[in-house]
Amino acid sequence: MWLPLIGLIVGLVVGFLLDWRVPQEYSSYLSIALLAGLDTIFGGIRSFLERTFNVRIFMSGFFFNTLFAAGLAFIGGFLGIDLYLAAIVAFGVRLFNNLAVIRRIVLSKWINQQE
Amino acid sequence: MLQKSRKITFILAIISAIIGVMLTVQLRSSLHPVHKESRSIAELRTTLQKELEKHKNLLADISKYNQLYYQYETSLSEDESISVMKEELARTRRMAGMVGMEGEGIVIDVVDAHTPAEPAMDEHMPVPVVGDYTIDDEDLRWLVNILFANGAQAVSINGHRLIATTAIRNVGDVIQIDTRTIRAPYEIKALGEPEVLLSALKLEGVEENFQLANKKVLAEKRDKLMISANNETRVIQFMKPVKEKGDS
Numbered sequence: 001m002w003l004p005l006i007g008l009i010v011g012l013v014v015g016f017l018l019d020w021r022v023p024q025e026y027s028s029y030l031s032i033a034l035l036a037g038l039d040t041i042f043g044g045i046r047s048f049l050e051r052t053f054n055v056r057i058f059m060s061g062f063f064f065n066t067l068f069a070a071g072l073a074f075i076g077g078f079l080g081i082d083l084y085l086a087a088i089v090a091f092g093v094r095l096f097n098n099l100a101v102i103r104r105i106v107l108s109k110w111i112n113q114q115e
Numbered sequence: 116m117l118q119k120s121r122k123i124t125f126i127l128a129i130i131s132a133i134i135g136v137m138l139t140v141q142l143r144s145s146l147h148p149v150h151k152e153s154r155s156i157a158e159l160r161t162t163l164q165k166e167l168e169k170h171k172n173l174l175a176d177i178s179k180y181n182q183l184y185y186q187y188e189t190s191l192s193e194d195e196s197i198s199v200m201k202e203e204l205a206r207t208r209r210m211a212g213m214v215g216m217e218g219e220g221i222v223i224d225v226v227d228a229h230t231p232a233e234p235a236m237d238e239h240m241p242v243p244v245v246g247d248y249t250i251d252d253e254d255l256r257w258l259v260n261i262l263f264a265n266g267a268q269a270v271s272i273n274g275h276r277l278i279a280t281t282a283i284r285n286v287g288d289v290i291q292i293d294t295r296t297i298r299a300p301y302e303i304k305a306l307g308e309p310e311v312l313l314s315a316l317k318l319e320g321v322e323e324n325f326q327l328a329n330k331k332v333l334a335e336k337r338d339k340l341m342i343s344a345n346n347e348t349r350v351i352q353f354m355k356p357v358k359e360k361g362d363s
Contacts, residue, residue, distance in 0.1 A: 003127065011131060012136075015135055020143070021144050027144045038134065041131070
């Protein structure tokens with residue numbers, strides 16, 4: 001369980017060192033992609049706790065969700081439809097759902113251990 | 116089984132690294148946006164004040180023209196309409212710079228700034244060359260535009276009355292107004308509300324701007340100022356007299 005945390009820290013450090021900056025008009029696409037990525041991560045943790053984790057599903061979910069979220073938001077902006085709002089709502093709801101499930105699983109495990 | 120879980124953690128590590136990079140990029144983009152409002156409050160305030168002043172002037176113009184329109188509409192008798200037209204003609208001639216004008220206004224002198232000769236502390240220090248900069252046509256145009264924008268009725272530079280078609284431009288090393296060469300020191304006369312004009316000059320930072328060219332701007336108000344007519348010969352190109360109806 002340590003390695004993902006180290007990976008996150010390495011990613012943060014690399015991001016700070018690279019000093020990339022996204023222009024303001026593309027910032028919303030990156031935020032959508034980030035939200036999709038976070039959603040997939042929490043989905044992965046949930047499925048790991050539920051013992052239904054599948055690497056291929058997780059990997060494909062991560063890349064496809066981020067790319068499709070950003071791409072759809074871009075196309076929406078192109079057509080004048082605020083698709084990025086839909087993406088934010090959908091991913092946000094899923095994110096909170098996943099978090100709630102994770103919390104329940106962790107709590108029940110903890111209670112079981114206590115007993 | 117162990118190998119598989121290790122592989123999974125590696126993949127998770129890579130993906131969380133990607134997430135980390137995305138997070139920092141997003142953070143940096145939103146913390147330091149590329150375009151931001153760089154003007155200070157003071158600058159914005161002066162801009163606002165300027166616009167308010169302009170707004171007031173425009174409102175005054177509107178009421179003036181409304182009044183004129185009303186006068187035209189209501190002047191039933193022939194005599195009255197002729198007098199109104201004469202008044203308007205005189206006003207137009209004044210605006211076109213065909214007659215001399217008199218009234219209160221300000222005089223602006225642009226002279227070389229005399230920097231006090233300080234004794235050099237260190238003889239080896241190079242003395243900066245002063246008085247080597249000149250002002251451009253652009254500076255004069257800017258100054259004149261400020262005056263006109265703040266309600267100056269008539270403006271002249273070194274005795275040359277400016278009209279709507281007057282050009283101020285650099286020709287070689289000298290500044291020409293229309294086709295007449297003017298040389299420093301420049302004296303600019305403007306008819307109008309002295310207080311408004313002086314405060315406009317302060318507001319726009321005229322003094323600071325000319326200081327960069329090592330020039331000093333001396334503005335003072337005069338109760339009585341005379342600006343002569345524009346005496347350029349005018350070539351009328353596209354205008355034709357309209358034939359009156361009863362003429363033929």
